[in-house]
Amino acid sequence: MTRIDQKTWADRIRARIDFEFARDAPPEGFPSLPLVPTGRYTDPDFYALERSRLWKRTWLLAGREEDFAGPGHFRTFDRSGSPLLLVRGEDDVLRAFYNTCQHRGAPVVREACGAAKRLRCQYHSWTYGLDGRLLHVPDRRDFGELDTSRRALAPVRCETYDGWVFVNEAASAPSLRDWLGPVAAEWSPLRGAGLRAHGTRRKRVPANWKIVADAFLETYHVRTIHPHSVSKLLDHRGAAMGLFPNGHSRMVTPKWPEAIERQRSLPSPLPEIPGLDPLFAETNPAYSLFPNLITPLDTVGFPFILFWPVDVATTDVEWTFYGPPAETSAQERGWQTLLALFDPVMEEDFANLGPMQESVASGALESIPLNYQERRIYHLHEEIDRRLGPDVPEALRVEPVLEPFWETESADIAG
16 A cells, blocks of 8 residues: 655645744635535535436445455445445455346345345345346246346445445446545555444434535634634644545644643543554644545544435434554443544534524525635535536536645655
């Protein structure tokens, strides 16, 4: 796996943080961001375009390698809007298919997860191998010239990165590694394959998925919304941001010196991820993976926060914490404590999102003026329009202005 030279990378980020603290205006040459039409959050036709051209044509996180421990272990996944099935084959290869029998469309598995030697439709018992091949058709004589070789389960792209499993319904999509771009190298110090999940939370929020995502793409709101939590930890004035191809982005926010000392003085049963540069303890490096994954990184572990659209005005938020395996009961309790500490921070954000959706739907706000600190939001919207193509109504488009400011590769790659 390609890795970065952590020290050189960290020094570069620290220089950017120093720049952010020192500036008294946006950098010279940075454009005023065009207004974002609020109809992007409420228009049902725009949402339908997203459903067909974004969620079905991009890489989506669907699980972890260890969720498929051996041959026959499977999980279903429907967050893209399609019924998908991921299963590990007898050859140890993890594959994805549409969970759709090639007779009349019934699912070949009905449970959310499990293990099976064969995949058998429960409607007429058509039976498939773990590699998707059609193996058995009851009353085969009644089908005449049926070509069973052409009735295998329909495949879906399935690739992994450092322990995480992604799916993509677009056969022509670039590889997962190419799509991740610089993020893959910058995540390499996390040694993700050796991490494990330590708890998942879910919340249904009455807001469009982009209103939810926008809230996690800037620190402009920290002092107001999180006065007794995040603002006691992070100094938003030094947030150093990077924009990547494919809609991904990075935001590294320095911690207050007293917060760093406080964290160092507090004993914790949780082991740290080995080998991380001190920058990970001094700051909060947060990444956005297009379209719907946010992760604020830390030395002992971190949440992957996912935003899944339910309808135009409803989003399921799901977050799972990952870190080194818990080897003692004290470490298991430590993880539960960490999750509990994170819950009120999420609730502070959630309390505002429903009312914001009501406001943009009311017509009281025609457009959104974004500032320099909020440029990651505009970057997200630009990528959405690139994915949706020319059918985006002119009144709802955002003007592409940020591409000259992309970081097109992760500098300081070690090999």
